[in-house]
Amino acid sequence: MSATKIIHSIPSDPLTGSISVPVYQTSTFIQDAPGVNKGYDYARSNNPTRKALEDVVAGLEGGHAAFAFATGLAAIDAVLKTLKSGDEIVAVDDIYGGAYRLFTHVYEKLGLNIKYVDTTIVENVANAVSSKTKFIWIESPTNPTLKVSDIKAIANIAKSINALLVVDNTFASPIAQQPLALGADIVIHSGTKYIGGHSDLVAGLVVTKTQELSEQIKFIQNASGGILGPWDCFLTIRGIETLDIRYRKQCENAQKVAEFLLKCDQVDNVYFPGLTAHKNHEIAKRQQNGLFGGIISFTLKDDTVAAANVFVTNTNYFKLAESLGGVKSLLCHPPQMTHASVPREKRLQTGIKDSLIRLSCGIEEAEDLIKDLESAFKRVASKKLVQAI
Template sequence: MRAKTKMIHGGVTGDENTGAVSVPIYQVSTYQQDSAGNPRDYEYSRTGNPTRHALETVVAELENGKAGFAFGSGMAAITSVMMLLEAGDHVVMTDDVYGGTYRLMTNVLNRFNLDHSYVDTSNPEQVEATVKENTRALFVETPTNPLLKITDLEKMAEIAQKNNLLLIVDNTFATPYWQQPLDLGADIVLHSATKYIGGHSDVVAGLLAVNSDELAEQIHFIQNSAGGVLGPQDSWLLMRGIKTLGIRMEANERNTAKLVEFLEKHEKVRNIYYPGLASHKGHDIAKRQATGFGGIISFDAGSGEKAEKVLNRVQYYTLAESLGAVESLISVPAKMTHASIPADRRAELGITDGLIRISVGIEDADDLIEDLAQALE
């Protein structure tokens, strides 16, 4: 079954009892048991819910995994994965990581003696040099947020296997439509499903899939114990979003290619970050391990003041955090999504005050180009 067909016909696709072609929203907390301690398929909705189960099933299929899991947010999914580790363990992480992930590791999980090191994972030699005796996991984001750096997942899998590490991949930007990390050697793949998978700026959720029955059992235990589960209404919204994920990703990328072409020729634009560019350092790796380059562009307007002027003038771009929606979103990471990262650290990474990130939507590309042109002028 090909990707777009799987998004329509994968997993649980309807209701056998009524013939409904859409999985019902089971707005229920508990379930009648046949006798004490003898439940049917479900007993309590934190442990399992039919609507959430339908979503988790299709996520596993899309990622070619053994099992899928749905959480109340992307950060809840990441936190649950980190709960697989123990105090004193060490994690090697992509340096250009989402600001929320940075905040979680640096300001929350450090309280539980979970150590971590940030490294440029697009450089395998640096990754290997950072592995220590107590390293237990390698956490990779590719493409990264917001500098769109690309990590070679097959190389990371080699390093992980050599050192007996869990390979965890944040696949939010690429989605399972463009990239399947489990097929490339990852153990766990996760998403902020708030972004492309939901696709309509109307749900907050996190998803993950695993490559083994053992990991599935461990994650389910943590999900049930910690309780950060996704509710049935939001699960239903994500299933609706998944049905159009393929055609939305293709439309996003077509528009993005046109915008990049425009930006390349604009004299006021510096340092365009987009893996679809042949000049991008990770272009060849992205082309090899994914089937598309995605719909996120970052570029430098020259200064924080110039970036602010662009934000104030655009009409068809919504100034907002998040990404991956049908509408185009624009942001300044230094002030928004990555404000939790200290200024000196942002400067070290290359996240300047003038860096603008655009999540390209599915509007008419000519309107988006004309709007950005007048804003830059």
């Protein structure tokens, strides 16, 4: 969807002519008679501001319908609730720590079986699935090591066993990647990230491909009640208005920063799909429309938590914080922050080394971001020098 179509897919208010979607800050709606209303009866079930957001997001992803939840994890939870005890999920091994925690500490106890595989190798997925597999669950790119999986190939595997492919599209955003068009059945977003874009809200979004799936998620949204409030819906809509221009600038910045990191003596590995050395660069180039996102991860040659701590506490423009995708650049240390709930042994198996640092490039000038990182590298080097003396 072009920037023009995105902006003009957001409706104006037919009642007043307001160019912005109104915030319907109400808990209930007056009815003409029992069950006779103007399409709304109670705000958990529906709300005009939320409906506007959901319609816009469905259009962004080319889906049948979309559903807005209070957080990204609430969106994931709603999708999981379509399963039953004994069902199986084949999931990407490098999965978001919050999703891993939810899978492991909540749903495995309720009888779901989760298999984790490196989905960047299609054969791994084919070998892992079984007659009990109901979902193949991937992030592409993944959080935090930016693994890229072939969505179309994995969708074919899912269809061959009558399973569904769920794609977390948070890192690529609808600007770069359209998983439903590539064969996925359900798309999930943490709307907190690129879609909201300003680090001022938390939100989750589910986009469904078919009417049947839409009816299932709508029922769960209403029955479980983890909905996104009208004000946060308004903020998310406002974020979508600049999504295209923001995301493209962040991609541009990340490419420059990643190329800088490749040349740094203190850096061991750089993880970014826009680098030709990336394992699945060509797949990313094809299915992400040549846009590689604003997230970069890298490890230090001094692969210690101590070295990482020095680095992440000595930047100026990159603010140390959870989350990503906002207009201000952020950085974090996943082993102690976003992925602390994942056991260290499993983290190491999936490439999350002790020194792994994740950068989220904002819309500042790339040259300023690079100077900021150079300063942090100098602090790491001086710290080592002091220790050596």
